[in-house]
Amino acid sequence: MESRIERLCTASGLRMTHPRRVIARVLSEAPDHPDVQELYQRTRAVDPRISLATLYRTVHLFEQSGILERRNLGSRRARYEPSGEHDHFHLVDLDSDKVIEFDEPETEALMHRVAARYGFDLVSLRIELFGRRTRHNTESRKTPQGSSSTPNTGDQVR
Amino acid sequence: MESRIERLCTASGLRMTHPRRVIARVLSEAPDHPDVQELYQRTRAVDPRISLATLYRTVHLFEQSGILERRNLGSRRARYEPSGEHDHFHLVDLDSDKVIEFDEPETEALMHRVAARYGFDLVSLRIELFGRRTRHNTESRKTPQGSSSTPNTGDQVR
């Protein structure tokens, strides 16, 4: 069955090879912001013949076709996510590397005005917050508290 | 004569060697957001015996001492700037890589509230705008228009 990203690929007129289909599927199923190594593990799990070079090439291709977006989010490696239906920003948990996405349409509009003030047309903007879960007096909390025990590459919250 | 950054170094109790003094001076005089290669050229111009390894080590040291801040600003290489007297954000001219700094204290406060909403204490935040100079009907403009002809590493506007 065709994955969401695979549909975007064919819509963009990309030649759909086997590796691209696998990568598209892995990306479609990713709930997080994986880096290339992480994607490599996941594609290998599906088909170990797919090489790292192909992964890099494909991810670039998808990026240039506007299907994927590259993020840095504080780490050295680039991380990827499907291009937004809507714009959003990122809040990174420094203890677990998990990423929470959030909207701020007003802020976005404001940033367009800031750019305009300096004589610029805004092409893109990044807002990245880095923080740690509040350790408060009591145990009460607003957001469900993830088991922030394993500081690793992936993230889940969305 | 002692540079501003050199004073910060001694204030932090760092051992002031010759290479560190030169690097501190180069950083003090930088009006832009240079990357390590750029800093290397500038220190070599002062004293060609200073090695790239020392530059990396020094820049790390300064960063950990809170004297410098590392930025990415869209490029692969890390770029550095003296730690802020005040917080600010960056607007990058995509055609020239020049960087304009701007304040948005209200936005910053808002981002603290956003983080709090998710149960986080905000440690740091980045707001980076990427844009191009507005090409308008007439020639009138608000900001002085830099000769955005040479797309290179450095930037100047502040």
Place this chain on the structure above:
DNA sequence: TTAGGTGCAAAGAATTTGCCTTTCA
């Protein structure tokens, strides 16, 4: 005098590329 810093060259990590083989349309 000696702990800490430096230079040099080699090692690492992340990513890109050359080249020959394979595959999709």
Place this chain on the structure above:
DNA sequence: TGAAAGGCAAATTCTTTGCACCTAA
């Protein structure tokens, strides 16, 4: 079938590190 894509390994780019020699305090 032919142009585009993939695999593999080597090359690049940016950054870090081991080690023997130097230098600031």
